[in-house]
Structures are given as C-alpha cells and as structure tokens.
Amino acid sequence: MEFEKTLLSVEEFCTYLGIGKTKARELLSNPSCKYVVRIGRRVLIHKELLDAELKKSAKFQLKM
Incomplete structure (x- = not known):
C-alpha cells in the first residue's frame, strides 16, 4: 500500500518548490x-x- 505524505519537511519543501x-x-x-x-x-x-495557496496565488489559472 503506497500513500502520499501530507506533511513535508523543510528539505522536502525545498525540493518540491526548487528553492x-x-x-x-x-x-x-x-x-x-x-x-x-x-x-x-x-x-x-x-x-x-x-498546493491550494500556490493555486490561489498563481498569476494565470492553471488547470491540474
């Protein structure tokens, strides 16, 4: 059974956003x-x- 993490560490956050x-x-x-x-x-x-905050603050509405 595979699941996606709900909480990310700071390192995972950096990787996720590329910062x-x-x-x-x-x-x-x-x-x-x-x-x-x-x-x-x-x-x-x-x-x-x-993800919700990124969608809301996106300059253009992206369809995912």
Whole structure:
C-alpha cells in the first residue's frame, strides 16, 4: 500500500518548490503563512494547504 505524505519537511519543501533552504526559511518564518505546522521545534509544511495557496496565488489559472 503506497500513500502520499501530507506533511513535508523543510528539505522536502525545498525540493518540491526548487528553492534553497535560506529562501524556504524566509517564506516559512512569515506569521501569515497558513501551511506551516509547528510541532515543538520542528517545522513541517502541510502539502495540500501549500498546493491550494500556490493555486490561489498563481498569476494565470492553471488547470491540474
């Protein structure tokens, strides 16, 4: 049984978006960031919320 991860680590987030760790930390430190989940000192990214935010902020409406 294979399933897709719901929460991404910072490294997986960087790979997913094709950005570096510095830019990722800059994006994730924003208090209005809706897709960040903090568990203790760990920072995780909710993939579905991230995808929804990317769709919403896309300049052109992309069909997926």
